Amino acid sequence: MSLQSPQKYWWDEPLDKDEKMWLTVAIIWALFLTLFMPYMHYTGKQNPSQEYAKISGDKFDAAVDKFIAQYKVGEEAGFAVVAPPPNSDIFIRGKQFTWDPILKLKKGVQYKLHLSSLDMNHGLSVQPVNFTIQVVPGWDNILNITPTTTGVFTIICNEYCGLGHHTMVGRMYVD
Amino acid sequence: MAGDFRTCPTTGLKVHLPAQTLIKVNAVTAIVFLLVGGILALLLLLTRWQAVHLLPPDFFYRFLTLHGIAMLVAWIVYFEVALLYFTSAVLLNARLATPRIGWLAYILMTVGASITTVAVLAGGSDVMFTSYVPLKASPFYYLGIVLFAVGTIIACILFFATLSLAKYEKTYEGSVPLVTYGAAVAAILAIGTLAHGAIFYIPTGLWAAGVIPMMDPEAYRLLFWGFGHTSQQINVAAMIACWYALAALTVGAVPLSEKFSRSAFVLYALFIAVASEHHLLWDPGISSAHKMWNTGYVIHLAVLASMMHAFSVPGCIEVALRKKGYTKGLFEWLKKGPWGDPAFASLVFSVAGFGFLGGITGIMYGTEQLNILGHNSLRVPGHFHATVVVGTSMAFMGITYYVLPLIFQRQVMFPTVAKLQPYFYGVGMWILSIAMMFVGSFGVPRRHWDITLADAPFKYSFGPTVDLGMAITAIGGILAVIGGAMFCVIAVATVLAGKKVNQ
Numbered sequence: 047m048s049l050q051s052p053q054k055y056w057w058d059e060p061l062d063k064d065e066k067m068w069l070t071v072a073i074i075w076a077l078f079l080t081l082f083m084p085y086m087h088y089t090g091k092q093n094p095s096q097e098y099a100k101i102s103g104d105k106f107d108a109a110v111d112k113f114i115a116q117y118k119v120g121e122e123a124g125f126a127v128v129a130p131p132p133n134s135d136i137f138i139r140g141k142q143f144t145w146d147p148i149l150k151l152k153k154g155v156q157y158k159l160h161l162s163s164l165d166m167n168h169g170l171s172v173q174p175v176n177f178t179i180q181v182v183p184g185w186d187n188i189l190n191i192t193p194t195t196t197g198v199f200t201i202i203c204n205e206y207c208g209l210g211h212h213t214m215v216g217r218m219y220v221d
Numbered sequence: 222m223a224g225d226f227r228t229c230p231t232t233g234l235k236v237h238l239p240a241q242t243l244i245k246v247n248a249v250t251a252i253v254f255l256l257v258g259g260i261l262a263l264l265l266l267l268t269r270w271q272a273v274h275l276l277p278p279d280f281f282y283r284f285l286t287l288h289g290i291a292m293l294v295a296w297i298v299y300f301e302v303a304l305l306y307f308t309s310a311v312l313l314n315a316r317l318a319t320p321r322i323g324w325l326a327y328i329l330m331t332v333g334a335s336i337t338t339v340a341v342l343a344g345g346s347d348v349m350f351t352s353y354v355p356l357k358a359s360p361f362y363y364l365g366i367v368l369f370a371v372g373t374i375i376a377c378i379l380f381f382a383t384l385s386l387a388k389y390e391k392t393y394e395g396s397v398p399l400v401t402y403g404a405a406v407a408a409i410l411a412i413g414t415l416a417h418g419a420i421f422y423i424p425t426g427l428w429a430a431g432v433i434p435m436m437d438p439e440a441y442r443l444l445f446w447g448f449g450h451t452s453q454q455i456n457v458a459a460m461i462a463c464w465y466a467l468a469a470l471t472v473g474a475v476p477l478s479e480k481f482s483r484s485a486f487v488l489y490a491l492f493i494a495v496a497s498e499h500h501l502l503w504d505p506g507i508s509s510a511h512k513m514w515n516t517g518y519v520i521h522l523a524v525l526a527s528m529m530h531a532f533s534v535p536g537c538i539e540v541a542l543r544k545k546g547y548t549k550g551l552f553e554w555l556k557k558g559p560w561g562d563p564a565f566a567s568l569v570f571s572v573a574g575f576g577f578l579g580g581i582t583g584i585m586y587g588t589e590q591l592n593i594l595g596h597n598s599l600r601v602p603g604h605f606h607a608t609v610v611v612g613t614s615m616a617f618m619g620i621t622y623y624v625l626p627l628i629f630q631r632q633v634m635f636p637t638v639a640k641l642q643p644y645f646y647g648v649g650m651w652i653l654s655i656a657m658m659f660v661g662s663f664g665v666p667r668r669h670w671d672i673t674l675a676d677a678p679f680k681y682s683f684g685p686t687v688d689l690g691m692a693i694t695a696i697g698g699i700l701a702v703i704g705g706a707m708f709c710v711i712a713v714a715t716v717l718a719g720k721k722v723n724q
Contacts, residue, residue: 048399048465048476049232049312056396056479065481065532072528076521079584083513086590093589098505123678144678167353167438169597169666173681176664178596180504182439183355187505200681202674204597204666206349208356209279212670215677 092177097188106162106186110139114147122148122217135160138201138216140168140181142208145201145216153196153220161187169205172218178204193220225316229627230723235392236628239320240310244303244628245716246327248621251299252712254334255614258291259705262698270695271673271688278670282347285668287338289350293609294366295334298373300617301407301459302326305380307628308404308462313397315387322379329372337365349668351449354425354441363426370415370422377408377415399476399483400469403462406486410494411455418448439506446497453605454493456613457527458486463616464534464572470623471565472558474541482533488526492519499583502592509589516587524584531576538568563639567619570647575612578654579604597668599694600661607654610701615647618708625712631719639711646704652697660690 061069087093113128113136120127126147130136132155139146141164151157161170161181168181175195179187203214226235261284267275276284310317317323339361340346346358384405387393397405421444427433436444465482468474476482498515501507518524542554559565582604586595595601625633633639663683665672672691674681 047469047473048482049469050398051393051395052399052476052479054395059478059480061478061481064536065478068532069481069529072525072532075528076525079521079524080517083517083588083590086588087509087513090590092593094503094509096509125678166355167442171597171664171666173664173683176598176662177593178503178598178664179593180501180596182442182505184437185439185505187503200674200679202664202666202669202681204669205353206282206356206668209282209347211282211668212278212672212674213676213678215674215679215681217679 095188095190097190099186099188100184101162101186103162103164103183106137106139106160107164109160110137110147113137118147119150125217127219130157133157137161138170138181139164140170140203140207140214141165143203143210143214145170145203145214148217148219150219150221151193153193156190156192159189159191161189166207167205168203168207168214171202171204173200173202175199180205196220231627234311235314237310237316239323240306240317241628243317243320243323243327244306244311244624247299247303247306248624248628249716250327250331251296251303251617252709254291254295254299255705256709257338258288258296259702259709261285261288261291262705263702266695266698266702268670269672270691271671272692273695274671279344279347281670282349282668283341283344286347286349287341290334290337290341290366292614293350294369297456297609297613297617298369299330301411301455302330302373302376303624304459304463304617304620305376305404305408306383307624308398308401309380309383309387311628312401313384313387313393315383315390315392318379318382318386322375322382326372326375326379329375330369331372333365333368333370333372335365336361336368340365351445352425353445354428354435354438357429360426360430363422363429367419367422367426370418374412374415377411380404380408396479399479400462400466402483403458403465403486406490407455407458407462409490410451410458413494414448414451414455417444418452421445421448439504442501442504443498443507446500450497450499451494453609454489454523456609457493458489460571460575460613460616461486461530461534463620464530464568465537467564467568467616467619467623468534468538468541470620471562471568472538472541472545474537477533477536477540481529485526485529485533488522488529491522493523493526495519496523496587499587499592500596502587502589503596512589524580527576527580531572531580534572561640562622563643564619564622566643566647567615567622570643570651571612571615571619574607574615574647574651574654578651579608579612582658583608594664595661597666598661599657599665599667602667603654603657603659603661606650606657611647611650611654615643615650618643618646621708621712625715625719626722629716629719630722631715632722633711634714634719635711638707642704642707642711644704645707646701649697649700649702649704653694653701654697656690656694656697660687660694663687663690665691
């Protein structure tokens with residue numbers, strides 16, 4: 047019984063056939079799992095770009111302001127709408143409790159997206175395509191993205207960032 | 222010294238009375254926090270169910286913070302400390318090395334838990350369980366957690382001291398029982414992770430008090446999860462030790478192979494604490510190679526260990542029931558199991574729920590490509606309610622039905638309610654976990670007061686399927702709250718007024 051000391055020399059008891067079989071299956075499965083993530087990392091189409099850099103909030107803020115001034119095409123609900131050219135560096139700035147600017151992107155074109163926060167951690171959750179990137183203050187999280195669907199997208203914050211967290215909603219367009 | 226012991230009439234074990242008192246005190250405190258956490262759970266459920274939307278946002282976030290601390294820290298860890306004393310002193314017929322140190326641990330833990338609870342309730346510490354900097358809580362919030370962790374480490378050291386004392390005084394022969402072995406693995410993991418926790422909670426608390434500058438937010442996230450995820454592996458090891466104990470107590474199961482089960486525990490001790498970057502897969506600052514090595518538990522060796530237990534726990538139950546003559550077909554043994562014994566029902570819900578709901582989804586969400594879909598969505602709480610609630614909490618509830626007569630020496634009150642309790646709790650929690658993961662797959666965020674986004678500058682609707690899913694989550698949760706309330710009532714009534722078991 048598992049509540050009492052086992053009989054002497056329990057380590058000499060050989061494993062049963064069933065146990066050996068299950069162990070083999072389990073080891074193969076563990077190896078499969080281990081190889082699958084790197085495999086998907088090299089063959090999959092939705093993977094981190096592994097580019098990141100430390101950046102101060104002020105510097106990032108200034109870079110976003112410059113980006114907006116350069117490519118601003120309009121305004122919506124008080125936020126700048128920005129239409130950057132293909133293959134350019136694009137920015138989304140998270141702060142309590144807004145995402146800005148509103149990006150207007152083209153389908154099938156690659157951009158270098160820079161994400162950072164001026165205050166707390168935020169979660170850039172793009173709906174309804176549904177993906178989430180962590181946005182961390184002090185860090186520029188860089189992703190090479192190519193939009194594959196057109197439409198209107200909503201950016202929700204899904205990392206708790208303060209009492210107004212649930213009002214932190216932004217917009218993005220792809221045409 | 223002999224006067225400090227009593228002999229248990231059921232098991233013949235020599236029970237050290239000071240150890241028994243400490244087990245009682247820790248178990249009762251655990252249940253008090255379960256009650257607090259359960260009341261908060263109900264309020265949170267009724268808020269996230271948008272049709273009811275009970276709490277205002279500040280209280281929602283405050284109670285969510287406290288719900289995590291009351292349940293994940295207090296309820297589970299107090300119960301684990303009780304288990305550590307039980308598996309060392311009681312199972313080995315030994316005396317607890319130094320009961321005074323046990324009381325010191327208890328006082329530190331209780332002072333710590335109380336300070337943190339008050340700090341959260343007082344407001345200004347609405348930082349969630351993760352308290353990611355730069356979110357700042359009151360310095361007392363961190364102080365309380367550090368005191369609690371120090372108390373727990375002392376309890377773990379007392380456990381090991383008791384083990385060596387038992388060996389020295391030869392209170393048992395040969396190797397320690399399998400359950401004690403599993404508890405020892407839990408204690409090893411606990412000492413490592415809790416010491417790790419102190420490494421970042423202390424500087425964070427000092428930052429909150431204005432003494433030192435803030436640490437890098439990404440460094441905090443890395444350090445937090447080195448504690449936050451690995452501390453859940455303590456619960457896994459303790460829970461599996463409980464599974465073996467419950468299998469023995471409910472159907473008289475004997476481990477299929479001591480070597481097989483103990484090897485699996487060794488794999489836990491070596492590899493399960495590696496993984497913590499599941500939470501950082503889409504974070505800056507860490508390379509993908511490191512994340513894959515880390516979240517892959519080093520060639521998935523901890524997953525291998527779980528697969529081994531997934532074989533040997535149900536296996537030993539099957540063998541025990543087949544020996545009772547239930548040999549027809551593949552599943553007669555399962556059908557004829559003692560389903561009226563709340564401990565057995567809890568065990569089955571726990572094993573199946575932890576494996577199929579919690580473990581599998583954990584591996585899924587721990588891969589880069591699936592994590593981008595699930596990170597910070599309700600899939601995550603869906604996953605961990607399957608592991609720590611269906612898995613750990615139900616295993617602990619199951620073992621309570623035996624702790625009450627054996628340690629408290631009182632007959633379980635309201636046996637009919639007790640029979641039904643695991644079904645309410647288990648079915649409710651299964652529904653809640655599955656429904657949370659289901660709505661999470663639509664991108665519904667966790668820790669979010671209003672997914673209708675009514676006060677936001679832009680409109681977006683998750684659609685009627687999600688509304689239905691949230692309602693099902695709430696209904697499952699309410700069922701579980703009822704089951705939890707039944708458990709608390711039975712436990713408290715039995716402790717206070719249960720009929721004494723004949724000595």
